[in-house]
Amino acid sequence: MRVLLTTWGSRGDVQPLVALAVALRGLGAEALVCAPPDEEFATLLDRAGVPLVSVGPTVRSVTAGTKPPTAEDAVRLASDLVAEGFGTLEAAAEGCDVLLANGMMAAAGARGAADRLGIPYVYGCYHVRGLPPRKIAPEASGESAKDAADKAHWEQGQKAIAMFADALGSHRAKLGLPPVEDVLDYVYTDRPWLAADPVLCPAPAERTDIDVVQTGAWILPDHRPFPRELEAFLAAGEPPVYVGFGSMATSSPKDTARVAIEASRAQGRRVILSRGWADLAPIDGADDCLVVGDVNQQALFPRVAAIVHHGGAGTTTTASRSGTPQVVVPQIGDQPSWAARVAELGVGVAHQGPTATTDSLTKALATVLDPRTRTRAAGLADAMRADGATAAAQLLLDAANTQRPRANV
Numbered sequence: 001m002r003v004l005l006t007t008w009g010s011r012g013d014v015q016p017l018v019a020l021a022v023a024l025r026g027l028g029a030e031a032l033v034c035a036p037p038d039e040e041f042a043t044l045l046d047r048a049g050v051p052l053v054s055v056g057p058t059v060r061s062v063t064a065g066t067k068p069p070t071a072e073d074a075v076r077l078a079s080d081l082v083a084e085g086f087g088t089l090e091a092a093a094e095g096c097d098v099l100l101a102n103g104m105m106a107a108a109g110a111r112g113a114a115d116r117l118g119i120p121y122v123y124g125c126y127h128v129r130g131l132p133p134r135k136i137a138p139e140a141s142g143e144s145a146k147d148a149a150d151k152a153h154w155e156q157g158q159k160a161i162a163m164f165a166d167a168l169g170s171h172r173a174k175l176g177l178p179p180v181e182d183v184l185d186y187v188y189t190d191r192p193w194l195a196a197d198p199v200l201c202p203a204p205a206e207r208t209d210i211d212v213v214q215t216g217a218w219i220l221p222d223h224r225p226f227p228r229e230l231e232a233f234l235a236a237g238e239p240p241v242y243v244g245f246g247s248m249a250t251s252s253p254k255d256t257a258r259v260a261i262e263a264s265r266a267q268g269r270r271v272i273l274s275r276g277w278a279d280l281a282p283i284d285g286a287d288d289c290l291v292v293g294d295v296n297q298q299a300l301f302p303r304v305a306a307i308v309h310h311g312g313a314g315t316t317t318t319a320s321r322s323g324t325p326q327v328v329v330p331q332i333g334d335q336p337s338w339a340a341r342v343a344e345l346g347v348g349v350a351h352q353g354p355t356a357t358t359d360s361l362t363k364a365l366a367t368v369l370d371p372r373t374r375t376r377a378a379g380l381a382d383a384m385r386a387d388g389a390t391a392a393a394q395l396l397l398d399a400a401n402t403q404r405p406r407a408n409v
Helices: 011-026 039-048 059-063 071-085 088-093 104-117 145-174 183-188 228-235 253-266 297-303 313-322 335-344 358-368 371-383 388-402
Strands: 002-007 030-035 052-054 098-102 121-125 241-243 271-274 289-292 306-309 326-328 348-350
Touching (some): 002 011, 002 088, 002 388, 011 030, 011 039, 030 088, 052 088, 071 088, 071 104, 071 145, 098 104, 104 121, 104 145, 104 183, 228 289, 253 271, 253 358, 297 313, 306 313, 313 326, 313 371, 326 335, 326 358, 335 348, 348 358
Parallel strands (some): 002 098, 098 121, 241 271, 241 306, 271 289, 306 326
């Protein structure tokens, strides 16, 4: 059995597919991953022994430039990624028995590749915001957070149609294929997979229009030892505060680092800064701050006092499984929703807005350093499942055996 997994996005999009590939290998299947050619993604897949097929430009070249991408840039990228589905993805999928795509950026082209080769296609996402939006615009009748989220989700779908419909139509026309009547139905399908923990991110019970398959989060086990200086830092005093924003390039890295360090010191804590794409760095030569690169978060998070992060799906899941309280400072996309859920569960604080100040972060840390918050965080960790990748791998192999569509549609 041979499986193709594809995405185009940050590490938080790529790493779960690597976890799924490893789980598939454990069941005797061969899996390869199509993903952006960023160096850290290549390293990640190489470490796991999973073949990588490069798709599209590097994510860092698009998101971490001197200027944010424009709407025109987004449309151009969408067209390029659809073209990849008619080229790179289709070539990679030759001989595969099933294809799974994560996220609209990859899935719009991937669905066509699967259809033309006559193999089953599965759409997967990591948060309910990645599920297909409703067909009809939500009523603007309330001011609740749920009303706002529903409206934002519907608007997200309209933007996706605007980005991908023309590119999809033009590429299909060149091959003599009929137009796609409903882009969202075509990409998302009526049975999308939700790769998120049911306690941390439950599937929406009210969505009777779709059949959501919730597998649990796809977690890649990390067995890497700590660098010597990190182990020494942890052993030298009380648990520090961890601060990291992953693939998010903050607007002012110097201010972000300064706020993190000052707020941690105000609570009497040392701090570990994860360099990340924001390139966070110390503000002085004091020995209460350590900067780290890509380290084993699964082993690190249980040993810190609090975790300050951006609210990506992977980081939020890893933090929640660690039993350590969190401060989520959301930047984009589904991150505000993750922040809200962390606060709702009582295991951390959802920072209001993407830019923390020393005062706002100090207050947030005071809340999460309360022993009662840690007790709730430990309870959440005990309730979360760890078999999501294995469960999804088995479902994917079952789909390969039972769902053979008609080719060339």
